[in-house]
Amino acid sequence: MLIMIRFAAALLARIAALALVVSTLFALPAAAQAPAPVSGLLEDLALRQELDPLKTVIVARDGRILAERGYRGNRVTDPTNIKSASKSIISALVGIAIDKGLLAGPDQKIAPILKADLPASPDPRINDITIGHLLSMQAGLGRLSGPNYGRWVASRNWVRTALAQPFDDDPGGDMLYSTASTHLLSAILTKVSGKSTLALAREWLAPLDGFRIGAWDRDPQGIYLGGNQMAMSPRSLLAFGELYRNGGRTASGQQLLSAEWIVASWQHRTNSRFSGDEYGYGWFERQIAGEEVHFAWGYGGQMLYIIPSLDLTVVMTSAESGPSARNGYRDALHLVLGEIITTVKAGPETDG
Template identity: 75%
Template sequence: MVRALSLLFFFFLSLAAAAPAAAQSTARAVTGLGPRLDRAASDPAMRPLKTVIVARGGRVLAERGFRGHSPAESANIKSASKAIVSALVGIAIGKGLLEGPDQKIAPILKADLPETPDPRLNDITIGNLLSMQTGLDRMSGPNYGRWVSSRNWVRFALSQPFVDRPGGEMLYSTASTHLLSAILTRVGRRSTLALARDWLGPVEGFRIGAWEQDPQGIYLGGNQMAMSARSLLAFGELYRNGGKTAEGRQVVPGDWISQSWQHQTNSRFSGDEYGYGWFTRQIGGEQVHFAWGYGGQMLYIVPSLDLTVVMTSEESGPSARNGYRDLLHGLLADIIGAVRAA
């Protein structure tokens, strides 16, 4: 079943990717930025790199597609989609559909709680799901396969043993974001995809293509989402602009942007600060907030420079473990240097 879902996902992904490969190479302003990106991509170690878009203050400075790829084609943004689910949670709170990060999840998901629930399930909050601090065993990494092979992903996630207390250390788990997708589906009375298309629809250029669903039809929170680099840039620009569209319409509450970037915990794998679906670290001498997906799907926001950068990559391996993620951070540092010097 999982294989069938994945094949279906990538069938639709391939259809979306057949979009015209225009704008393979355009650059404006910041002298030498485009060639700098070309040189970086020519490094054999950067072969997985597919696209880069650099924008400052809402204006595209450089856009590149490498080895036949285009910023207009769809890509599986993997866990970078967790930042989008976080945005939907913030909007739901702003609409009064959810109370806030301190709201307990058990009453919302009571139909899928175990028959004899661990009392600690009653302590898990919306905020714990957003910051990966539920205390439940992780459903990422080696456990991911058996989780998505289960008949009910929500129930399976809630049935896992506690390995820490709610609010304890960060336990990176896509199941946490999937529980948020289930919660959004229930309080919004529509699918997460329908909510995203409605609530984020005013953002020019934003579009979600294919997106995998669980056996109950709930869209997979935190993985298997198809978006183009340009669409991811449009979402990043929304956050850079305090939740407002270019026309000034408030789409994501401004205070939610701040909360999403506020330090809640630290990644056990990278040491980066983690908020609500976003990592934070210093790169190129600037504070950078970023969404990060497997293989090197990156959305960077540098508030001090009004800078938004998107990088998409082949899903060729775990980008942190093989060092590729650090190369992408290094490329961002180069971009920051070029922008700062302009």
């Protein structure tokens, strides 16, 4: 009997020791077992019917990715058409061209640069249009976006067609959102540099780790379409956003774009007549969840958000097949950003 008692006691002791080892190896603190806050939020987005077009989301803070997720088979490394979010990239290239002395500045008049493509008998107001007017969508020329976009890209010379539009306002007047304005900037960059806009982007932004432009449409003269039809991955768009969040510097500290240009780009210059958002040089601005947000916005819901007060950069990409403003989808994405901001502000992150 004594032998059996000793054997049982020894067995219980070994079981207890084994349990301790197992708990040490596999049991994690409660905070680590629970889903990380931002990761959990991104996982929940897949269940929301109003977000069916959503393809990817990336959330980064101070240069570190907190969470990223692809939906319905999409990946953050897949190229996607960022649509008009590319207007912010054109703005960056203009800023670099100014830094390099290829352009004099936002107040430089465009007519002398594009004189070969001016109408035979132009409205004299065309001589008043500046680089800054094109950047802020205040050129005054009739819009070639929306219902007019198709006939514009079907024309034989997109630059001449844009410059031949009748004036709907004086230069410097109300915002007239038009992809033709940023295409004129692409033509100007090509003229003053002697290189294609794609070559400039690849050269000037080459030190930016992770940045890459893939396919990009061109006009009949070979000029890359300023402000539309540009393929980038969400990760690449994040890298571009990080350049702005970081004051124009790369992660290694190399200054690619002047901090002064970023300030100028984010300065309120006009307002969108469609959304009411403030607009600068290729960037929208609004308050979301109590924070100032600067964002690039492309058709269908291609979004790049920068929240400087929180060192936060957020990318959202969506199916390009439908609008995002008229159907409320863009507003739904703004609400998601508000949830992300609230989650980040709530406490320390446990995301990997």
